[in-house]
Amino acid sequence: MEDFTLFVLVLDATLRVSTPLILAALAGLVSERSGVIDIGLEGKMLGAAFAAAAVAAITGSAWIALAAGIGVSVLLALIHGFACITHAGNHIVSGMAINIFVSGLTIVLGAKWFSQGGSTPQLPHEGRFMPLEWPGAEAVADVPVIGPLYSELLSGHNLIVYVAFLAVPFIYWMLFKTRFGLRLRAVGENPQAVDTAGISVFFLRYRAVIICGILCGIAGTYLSTAMGASFVRDMTAGKGYIALAAMIFGKWKPLPTMLACLLFGFLEAVAIRVQGAELPIVGQIPVQFIEALPYVLTVVLLAGFIGKAIPPKADGVPYIKEH
Amino acid sequence: MAPAIKLVGIDKSFGAVHANKDINLNVSAGSVHGIIGENGAGKSTLMSILYGFYKADAGDIFVNGEKLNIHASQDAIDAGIGMVHQHFMLVDTFSVLENIILGAEGGALLRKGVDKAREELNRLEREYELEVDIDALIGDLPVGLQQRVEILKALYRGAQILVLDEPTGVLTPQEADHLFRILNALKDQGKTIILITHKLREIMAITDAVSVMRQGEMVAHRETAKTSTEELAELMVGRKVLLRVEKGEASPAHAVLEVENLTATDKSGVVRVKGVSFNVRAGEIVGIAGVSGNGQSDLLAALSGITKVTGGKILINGKPFVGGPPQGAADVRHMGLAHVPEDRQRMGLVIPFEAWECSILGYHNEDECCRGPVIDRPKVIQESLRKMEAFDVRPQDPNLVTGNFSGGNQQKIVLAREIDRDPDILLVGQPTRGVDIGAIEFIHKRLIEMRDAGKAVLLVSVELDEIMSLSDRILVMFDGHIVGEIPASEANERILGLMMAGINPDDDEEAA
Numbered sequence: 018m019e020d021f022t023l024f025v026l027v028l029d030a031t032l033r034v035s036t037p038l039i040l041a042a043l044a045g046l047v048s049e050r051s052g053v054i055d056i057g058l059e060g061k062m063l064g065a066a067f068a069a070a071a072v073a074a075i076t077g078s079a080w081i082a083l084a085a086g087i088g089v090s091v092l093l094a095l096i097h098g099f100a101c102i103t104h105a106g107n108h109i110v111s112g113m114a115i116n117i118f119v120s121g122l123t124i125v126l127g128a129k130w131f132s133q134g135g136s137t138p139q140l141p142h143e144g145r146f147m148p149l150e151w152p153g154a155e156a157v158a159d160v161p162v163i164g165p166l167y168s169e170l171l172s173g174h175n176l177i178v179y180v181a182f183l184a185v186p187f188i189y190w191m192l193f194k195t196r197f198g199l200r201l202r203a204v205g206e207n208p209q210a211v212d213t214a215g216i217s218v219f220f221l222r223y224r225a226v227i228i229c230g231i232l233c234g235i236a237g238t239y240l241s242t243a244m245g246a247s248f249v250r251d252m253t254a255g256k257g258y259i260a261l262a263a264m265i266f267g268k269w270k271p272l273p274t275m276l277a278c279l280l281f282g283f284l285e286a287v288a289i290r291v292q293g294a295e296l297p298i299v300g301q302i303p304v305q306f307i308e309a310l311p312y313v314l315t316v317v318l319l320a321g322f323i324g325k326a327i328p329p330k331a332d333g334v335p336y337i338k339e340h
Numbered sequence: 341m342a343p344a345i346k347l348v349g350i351d352k353s354f355g356a357v358h359a360n361k362d363i364n365l366n367v368s369a370g371s372v373h374g375i376i377g378e379n380g381a382g383k384s385t386l387m388s389i390l391y392g393f394y395k396a397d398a399g400d401i402f403v404n405g406e407k408l409n410i411h412a413s414q415d416a417i418d419a420g421i422g423m424v425h426q427h428f429m430l431v432d433t434f435s436v437l438e439n440i441i442l443g444a445e446g447g448a449l450l451r452k453g454v455d456k457a458r459e460e461l462n463r464l465e466r467e468y469e470l471e472v473d474i475d476a477l478i479g480d481l482p483v484g485l486q487q488r489v490e491i492l493k494a495l496y497r498g499a500q501i502l503v504l505d506e507p508t509g510v511l512t513p514q515e516a517d518h519l520f521r522i523l524n525a526l527k528d529q530g531k532t533i534i535l536i537t538h539k540l541r542e543i544m545a546i547t548d549a550v551s552v553m554r555q556g557e558m559v560a561h562r563e564t565a566k567t568s569t570e571e572l573a574e575l576m577v578g579r580k581v582l583l584r585v586e587k588g589e590a591s592p593a594h595a596v597l598e599v600e601n602l603t604a605t606d607k608s609g610v611v612r613v614k615g616v617s618f619n620v621r622a623g624e625i626v627g628i629a630g631v632s633g634n635g636q637s638d639l640l641a642a643l644s645g646i647t648k649v650t651g652g653k654i655l656i657n658g659k660p661f662v663g664g665p666p667q668g669a670a671d672v673r674h675m676g677l678a679h680v681p682e683d684r685q686r687m688g689l690v691i692p693f694e695a696w697e698c699s700i701l702g703y704h705n706e707d708e709c710c711r712g713p714v715i716d717r718p719k720v721i722q723e724s725l726r727k728m729e730a731f732d733v734r735p736q737d738p739n740l741v742t743g744n745f746s747g748g749n750q751q752k753i754v755l756a757r758e759i760d761r762d763p764d765i766l767l768v769g770q771p772t773r774g775v776d777i778g779a780i781e782f783i784h785k786r787l788i789e790m791r792d793a794g795k796a797v798l799l800v801s802v803e804l805d806e807i808m809s810l811s812d813r814i815l816v817m818f819d820g821h822i823v824g825e826i827p828a829s830e831a832n833e834r835i836l837g838l839m840m841a842g843i844n845p846d847d848d849e850e851a852a
Contacts, residue, residue: 196445196453203431203442210429213393214443215414330432 025165027286032174033244035282036181037062037236041260042267042274043188044232050192050269051225052205053101054333056112057093058233059257060119065090065237067123070137070248071130073144073241082144082242087234093119094230095223102222105335116257124250135250137241146175146243177239182275184232189271201225205329208336218336233257255312262315265326284311342405344369344501344532345390350399352385359385361556363399367501367549372523372533374543374564377553378576378776379747383536384426386553387503391423392416403501417443422494426505428486432479437461439478440493457496464495468525469518484515491522502526503534508542512631513804513837520546538576538777540569541805552576577777587788590812592621596796597643597677597765602652604642612638614820615652620765620796625787627811627828628800631840635820636800637682640769643798644679645672657764673702678758680751682769682800688754689742696724696738699757727756732782748779755783765796772806784810804833818842 041058048055069086073079093115100106124135131137151172158168192198200221204211208218240256241248259281267274288307295301345367352360359382367373377383388394390401392410401408403419410416416423430439437457446453458474465471472481472488481489487507494502504523508516523533523546535547543550544564552560552575560575574580597620604613612635620626630636641647643654645661645668654661656675669679681687689698700709700720709720724738731752733745742750751771758766768787772780787810790797801807807814814831816824816839824839838845 194450196448196450199438199442199445199450203434203438206431206433207429210431210439210442213391213413213423213425213429215412215417216443 021162022165023290025169027283027290029169029173030286030289031279031283032170032178032182033282034285035278036178037239037244037256038260038263038278038281039181039275040177040184040232040236040239041257042264042278043184043271044229044236045261045264046267046269046271046274047188047192047201047225047232048229049264049332050205050329051201051222052208052329052331052334052336053098053222053226053229054108054112055097055226055229056109056261057097057115057257058229058260059253059255060112060116061090061093061230061233062237062240062257063116063123063251063253064093064119065234066241066252067119067127067137067237067248069238070140070241071127073140074131074137074247077141077144079144079146079242083146083235083238086238086242087231090234090237091227091230094226094233098223098226101335102219102226105337108333108335120251123248127248127250137248140242140246144242145246146177146239148173148175149179175239175243177235177243180235181239185271185275192271197224202329205331208331208334212336212338218338222336259311259315262319265328266318268326269329281311281315284314341369343367343402344371344404345534346402346405347386347390348400348402350386350389350401351397352389352394353397358556360389360396363553363558365551365558366561367532367534369404369532370527370530371548372527372535372546374535374537374547374550375553376537376540376543376550376572376576378538378778379774380555380776381553381576382556383553384505387423387505387534387536390416391421391503417497417499420498420500422497422499422502424487424490424494424502424504424507426507426509428483428490430478430486430489432477434478436472436474436476436478436481436489436492439489440474440496444497460496461492464492467529468495468522470495470522483510484512484518487511487519488522495526499531501532501534503536505536506538507535508537508539510632512840513833514841516542540572543572544569554578573777579778585784585788585809587810588792590624590791592624592812593794595619595621596657597798598653598655598658599643600653600655602639602642602654603650604638604647605650606638606647611650612820613642616817616820616822617652618815618822618825620798622764622796623791623794624812625791625797625799625810627807627814628798628817629804629807629814629836629840630802630817632802634817634840636817637769639817640679640682640767640800643672644677644681644767645669669702670705673761673763676764678761678763678766680754680758680766680768680771682773684747684750684754689750691741691743693742694739695728695733695742695745695753696721698742698753699724699727699738701757703757703761727760728753730760731756731786746776747773748775748783751775751783752779755786759786759790763795765798766790767798767800769800770802771799772801772803804836807836808833816840 041062045055045058065086068089069082072085073082097111097115100111101108127135127137154168154172157164192202200211200216204218204221212218240252263277263281264274266277288310291302292304292307343366347363347365350360350363363386375383385394389396392413392415401410408419437454440461441453441457446456461474470488470492472485478486478489507519511519527533537543547564550562550564551558552572554576599619600617601615602613603611603615606612616639628636642649649662656677659675661672661675685691690701703709704715710716721738728736728738733749733752771783787797799810808828808831811828814826814828815822816836818840819842823842835845
């Protein structure tokens, strides 16, 4: 019974850790399906995390913080779009530039505004997205099996966790069941076909990067105002890249991408659990090794355990129209 | 009745290139109108302006008598103009249906539009002999069917005027005939068709009227019934051209290239050449016909040492050759075989290099090009100039960047490089693809000269006219096999076309 409870707790942590990965991976998915490679997920999340924490610290409102996070992230997405779509720039260079720029800027602004070495102050409860208790969670908590599953695993997460998991079917529906989705996928495969069909390639791609910005904004806000209670310098710690890996692992499809995120999240949750614990045979595992595990797995999986991952054909290829 | 399309004074420049000069054109409604001209004559630019892809610098477009401002493709589509591009505008990973409704989905959600489209497409397919499985993925369809999808796409959008840009380049003769039947059916329904091509035969076969373009200008309008291929060819080129290749009897000697049961794979490891045997003798031209993608390219790659053969034997001048690393393209050259690759821009030349640099590619390690480890630049440039003279490359400037030469002159640079080494065997792939008529005439003459000098020439081409007029013997490739051999004197388009489709012509006769 104790093992089961422990297992549920690990799964519970998995959901919490996976949330930003899912949002960011979906963001990358929408962007790349339209043909814009987005290596700047990391920077957008970091920018959003800082903006949300800073605004929450000043206004004390989680909702205004969310708006600020999304706003900053969309702005960064538009810069990326302006460089890559309008000016046919290199997508990787633009994405990296955003990552480096945001990493430095958040520290500078944080130090200037809050004088806490680049971090923001601890946020009050109103400034954060707090766990939502589902009706009856308390009551069934002691029922075997169902109790912990309901009260720990399903109930008791903050709003953004639920949003992330609902975003998966929504993005699927948007991509595969709507006119917008059909055109978006087409523009990532063959922009000329879209152009000759009388549809604007630029406008479609801009809409895709804006959606990408919104999702990254939510993910970043989650990091500093829901999972954590303040902004810490470089707090995304490579999550944007892991999300990108999950998206490739999931072959640019929403559901497999979510599963990949859950796998990475699960490893991270396990890593947190086994830190400092004595394991049979191997003994105590160094913390650094555990922490490196998800990243090592990313490399191993991408190196060949996923079969052939074929990106959208026009991914990263600027569309240049002659006049 | 007002003409379906009337263009008045259309003018368009790209930088220094004046692509369309004051073009006037009338296309009567319900007719098939051909526009013919050499590559680079400005046909495609003109049609791109009509379809809203480019914006004209000057001039007016009238559709059914009404002046139209076409800013984007959508304006052209709304005016009932449909276009079948030379390079299909299709999404490979989408189904036929998804491709057709793209841009005309009929609502924000797909489901309703899809049901309606299914019904409408079934009707169109029946009406015009345009059968195609609408749930198949585009990437799985042969090009002939992909083209049908393009036509369906235009019709689905209610096109009354259909523009086809070089539609037969990728088709077998039979597929082309089927296309012409479709076009005739469309014409009978009152649709107007504009056919852009550089093939005179097609113009004569299907059009009612023809306009000729040369160097950005519209030089003549003719009724097809009142003109001839000779006149059109002369109008296209601006001088008299010899359409027929003049050549004497071949006098083949011993076999210099022998191929036995050869198998080869492409880059992704798929077997493309499935056990072919043939030989080429000194003093003859052997042509390999076939629809592109039936193993010809991979056969050339294996013979020229680019890829390793996976089975069988190649004998060059009696000596065995395995191909692939460690033996490669350089070794095969030393054995007396030269190769003019199919894709000159990707395999034959380095486009950003200057012409003199391209003139020694593959031979750059030879002693005569170098002084010690350094390339002997003055000498190579001088040699390059000599070759340019011999092959009439224009402009005669070794320092010009290769990309700035026209297609025909680029091809001459490659030919000059390979032929100048006096090889015993010459492999040529698509020697005249994208080359204008004048240069075609020249290239054909040089190949015949090679043959008459006692060299063996293996010619791979998808242009049947070229295969039939140059070759002494013709081999047909289908699905990696050589499905037939026939002396050129006995070949005609029907027989070759059937063999290219994998059908034995003798069986077909019995069935008929």
